[in-house]
Amino acid sequence: MLDIRPVAYVIGLLVTALGACMVLPMLVDLAEGRGEWHVFLTSGIITMLTGGLVALACSNGIGEGLTLQQTFLLTTGVWVALPLFGALPFMFGATQASFTDAFFEAMSGLTTTGSTVFAGLDELPKGLLIWRGLLQWLGGIGIIVVAMVFLPELKVGGMQIFRSEAFDTMGKILPRATQISASISSIYISLTVVCGICYIFTGMNAFDATVHAMTTVSTGGFSNYDASFGMFSGPAEYVAAIFMILAALPFVRYVQMLNGTENALLHDSQVRAFIATIAVLVAVTAITLLWIFPHHPEQAAREALFNISSIISGTGYASVDYMQWGNFLIALFFFIGLIGGCAGSTACSVKIFRYQLLFASIRVQLRRIRSPRGVFVPRYDGRPVGPDVLSSVMSFFTFFVVSLGVFAVVLGLLGHDFITAVSGAATALGNIGPGLGDRIGPAGNFAGLGDAAKWVLAFAMLVGRLEVLAVYALFTVRFWRG
Amino acid sequence: MLDIRPVAYVIGLLVTALGACMVLPMLVDLAEGRGEWHVFLTSGIITMLTGGLVALACSNGIGEGLTLQQTFLLTTGVWVALPLFGALPFMFGATQASFTDAFFEAMSGLTTTGSTVFAGLDELPKGLLIWRGLLQWLGGIGIIVVAMVFLPELKVGGMQIFRSEAFDTMGKILPRATQISASISSIYISLTVVCGICYIFTGMNAFDATVHAMTTVSTGGFSNYDASFGMFSGPAEYVAAIFMILAALPFVRYVQMLNGTENALLHDSQVRAFIATIAVLVAVTAITLLWIFPHHPEQAAREALFNISSIISGTGYASVDYMQWGNFLIALFFFIGLIGGCAGSTACSVKIFRYQLLFASIRVQLRRIRSPRGVFVPRYDGRPVGPDVLSSVMSFFTFFVVSLGVFAVVLGLLGHDFITAVSGAATALGNIGPGLGDRIGPAGNFAGLGDAAKWVLAFAMLVGRLEVLAVYALFTVRFWRG
Ligand SMILES: [K+]
Ligand SMILES: [K+]
Incomplete structure (x- = not known):
């Protein structure tokens, strides 16, 4: 029999901790003085009581x-x-959201997806705005710890190739999982603080800088404004681009750098592949945008850098409605969203190391054409990769693509047109944020979808965030069989 | 140094044979008496001379x-x-096609894709119509032989799992590759003849029955009419559905059945999976269509059977403009096209056995969750599957999906909207035929695309038909390096 008490115990503790975090938005609401602080008091008490019990x-x-x-x-x-x-504050607070909407928003926050069902963000009480940022920020650090500590053990999606490596390296520095988490967390907090300070230097007020720093470093993408980064065009976009990219790099490398291995980042092959991919895509996009803003080369370069970084890292900030940028960039942005950042970061989607592994395997096969009797082993970062890692990656990729298809068909069943269905499924599964089309594109939001579609998308976010198979495993008879 | 003479020799012979096949449409044109026979005489002489030389x-x-x-x-x-x-007859004949259009049509024919750039098919000389059918018919038998004889040797896309099996089984009956081809070809010819006779019984004239039998059994999908199977609604749709499904089953099983193994077909796990998939999809589609034609249950069942068979086998006949059937069926049909038929048939796309292998590998991983120390090997059709087969399948699937993305982005670059770009790339790569949307959907055709888009799609058809990596291998430096 599966003993669920230890599981419920840990979940209870984490729920209690979430309740304690509601103090921050309560204080913000107190300071703003619109009388909204009781929302977080009520929500916090319910949450802490339930979790504690x-x-x-x-x-x-x-x-x-x-x-x-x-x-x-x-x-x-x-x-x-x-x-x-x-979700409680969204139901009790000024948004007066239904349970569906509130759960969607909270799931979108904690999975760092960043799709929102709320319009009129600009007018919301500050407590709710910082709560949205905080959910993403907690979700971001949460996923790094899960990706570092749990997923390699679960051998889900090929994450096990980071197991020995992370624990070996960390083993020398820090012996235990709690210490890994602590050291990653301090990096995460530092990045957030530095990002916030940079935002303030670009002219953002302290509150916007705080919330946007939290949603940047978590590659979450919630904004305080309906116009998203359209509010801050200019220098803030460069800051955002840099920190979105930094947040999509493997955090363990930062720890190693602080411990004296200065080249840790650049020695990581997924980092090199990620940066090279961004460089090529930014160049291509900038050239395309020069046709659209022929007299503003700086704007073309800036929008290219900002939007490519935003989509490939899965942050999903929008600075403009890129549905207006023509069919090439629409199609390009859709498929870039399926690339994703590095493993062990806050970024999501398929992730660049999986493409590297898949391509390494293909390279080996092409080599066999020349030397049919030769024995070749795919390598990643110089080391041979075992068949179990490759088959995990393959399973991940297959299930990701098949899930994308199934979620899109279900959204079609719920009456959504092809572009909304396909891009909605992709943006939820890839934890990106905006979809394509008039409704859920960068200029729209998810408010107009039906309740059923919101539940489907919330489930897709969960599946995508936990590397697909970690969730699907629970749906098998085998898993539950005594 | 790679000696290309043996390769050129075989290609020369096959080109000569293609030239000889032009006698058939020439005779048809002679009989029709519109003075078009010289088109095939000229084309045939050029083709046979060049090939022969x-x-x-x-x-x-x-x-x-x-x-x-x-x-x-x-x-x-x-x-x-x-x-x-x-392509020559399309350039010299009544279609007066440009080189691009003629090549696109011929590639679409020989890869059994069935996308057409010609409108006004109903008015074309019969020689050209039967030439289109003949191209698909030759392409169909050609791909079965390649899939049986060559691809397993090339270890492309996991086809090697059929190697030992096909050759073992065949080894007992027929020792050599030419004999395999001969015996498969007689099955192919018989199926075509029976299909044609059935079409005649449903009221088709002999000419239409001949051409449509050729494009049905090759799962090609060219029709003699702009309205495609809209011309023949009723009994002919049932005949088409049955033969499209039969053509998408592995032909080697028919040979075994003729040689006394009566259960050969149903013992093949990909056949069982394929039939089960069709049954479920037809039921779902029929139920959906009952909402659209509430008073015509027979029509709902028939259209469901016909369209599902047409798309999953990659034939691509259309009986109605299913863009009018609502978002669910549009999205469903798009993703069904990415399933495909059985290996060793004329069907194309990802193919059902690859999903079976991918799911078998996933099942093994889930089993490891329960017994982390256990050793489990994925099985296909009861036999263990080696890691090289799995990594071939993985490579195929990855390159298929990534190619789909790249082709779609390139079509976007050429100015096509998202639905045209994505569905165009999918339909070409999957050798299906119709795309989605107003332009290339079941009610449209490919005439209006630019020349560049046509070349991209023709290349995609080639890539898809030859299991992706067989084509890409030629683009690597390693392949050509002495
Ligand atoms: K996001
Ligand atoms: K076809």
């Missing part, structure tokens, strides 16, 4: 560590429980 | 068999050379 009730079940099954259940359980409670 | 010039290079490199070059070379000459 669950943890208390299950504390008798704590053993020494978790089984693999329990770890799977925990990973998905956390990302279902936290949005349930993270 | 090349074969003669290279006959001194024939060795004993081909190297792997030469086999790759031959496979792609055939599918580039034959369309070049197959």
Whole structure:
């Protein structure tokens, strides 16, 4: 029998912690003085009480560590429980959201997707705005820890190639998982602070700088304005681009750099591939934009850098309605969203290391054409890659693509046109944020979709954020069979 | 140094044979008496002369068999050379096509894609119509032989799992590749004849029955009418559905059945998966169509069976403009096109056995969750599957999806909207035929695309038909390096 008490215990603790985080937006609302602080007081009390009681009730079940099954259940359980409670302020507060809308927004936050169902952001109480930013910020650090500590153990999506490496390297510096998390967290906090300060230098006020720093470093993409980064065109876009890229790099490399391995970042082959990809795409986009703004080369370069960084990192800030930029960039941006950032960062989607592994495997096959009897092994970052990693990556990629198809067909069933259905499924599964088309494109939002579509998309966000198979495993009979 | 003479010799012979086939449309044109027969006389003489001279010039290079490199070059070379000459009648004949249009049509024919650049088919001389059918029919039998004999040797796209099996089984009955081809060809011819007779029974005239039998059994999908199967609604749709499905089953099983293994077809796991998939999809589609034609249950069932069979087998006949059937079926049909039929048939696209292999690999991974120390091997049709097959399948799937993205972006660059770009890339790469949207959807055709888009799509057809990597291998430096 699967003992769920240790799982419920940890989830209870994390829910309690989420409730405690509601103090921050409460203080912001108190300072703003629109009388909205009680929203977070109520939500916080409900959340902390429920979480605390669950943890208390299950504390008798704590053993020494978790089984693999329990770890799977925990990973998905956390990302279902936290949005349930993270949704409360949206239901009680000025947004007066339905449960569906509130859950969608909280899931979109905690998975760092950044699709929003709210219009009129500019007018919302500051507490709700910072709560949206905080959900993404917590989701971002949460996923790095999960990707570093849990997913390699679960052997999901080929993440196991980072297991030995991360633990070997970390093993020398930091012996335990909690210490890994602590050291990653301090990097994450520092990046956020520096990003916020840079935003202030570009002229943002302290509040916007704080929220946008949180949603930049988490590659979440929530903004305080309906116009998103259209509010801040100019220097702020350069700052955003730099920090979105930094947030999409593997955080363990920063730890190594701080510990004296200065080249840690550039020695990582996924980092090199990621930067090279961005460079090529920015160049192509900038050249295309020069046709659209022929007299503004700086604007073309800036918009290219900002939008490519925003989409490839899965942040999903928009500075303009790029549906107006013509069919080439629309199609390009759609497929770039399916590339994604580096593993062990806050970025999502397929991720660049999987393409590297897939291409390494293809290269080996082409080599066999020349030497049919030769023995060749695909390599990643100079090391041989085992068949189990390759088959994990293959499974991930297959399930990602098949899920994309299934979610799109379901959205079609719910009455959405082809471009909304396909781009909606992709943006949710890839945790990107904006879709394509008039409705959910960069100029629209997700408010107009039906409730069923919102639940489908919220589920797709969860599936995408947890590397697909970590969630699907729970739906198999085999998993639950005693 | 790569000796291309043996390759050129075989291609020369095949071009000569294609030229000889032009006698058939010439006779049809003679019988019709519109004075068009000279088109095929001229084309035939040019084709046979060129092919013959090349074969003669290279006959001194024939060795004993081909190297792997030469086999790759031959496979792609055939599918580039034959369309070049197959295009001649479209340039010289009543269609007066440009070289681009003629090549597109011939490539679309020989790859059994079935996208057409010609409107006003109903008025064309019969010689050209039967030439279109004949190109698909030859392309269909050609691909079965290539898939049976060459691709398993090239280890492209996981086709090697059919190698030992096909050759083992065949080994007992028929020792050599030419005999395999002969025995498959007689099945192919018989299916075509029976299909044609059935069409005549449904009321088609002999000419239409002949051409449509050729394009049905090749899962090509060219029709003699702009309205495609809209001309023949009723019993003919049932006949078409049955033969499209039969043509998408592995032909080697028919040979085995004729040789006494009565259950050969149903024992093949890809056949069972394929039939089950069709059954589910037809049921879902029929139920959806009952909302559209509530008072015509027979029509709903028939249109569901016909259209699902047409798309999943990659035939691409249209009976109605299903762009009018609502967003669910549009999205469903798009993704069904990416399933495809069985290996060793005339069907194309990803093919059902690859999904089976990918899912088998995923199942093994899920099993490891329960028993982390257990050793599990993915199985296909009861036999263990080696990692090289899985990595071939993975490479195929990755390159298929990435190619789809790249072709779609290039079509976007050429100015096409998202739905035209994405569905155009998918329909060409999957050798299906119709795309989605107003322009290239089931009610449109490919005439209005620019020349550049036509070349891109023709290349995509080639890539898709030859299992992607067989073509891409030629673009690597490694392949050509002495
Ligand atoms: K995002
Ligand atoms: K076809």
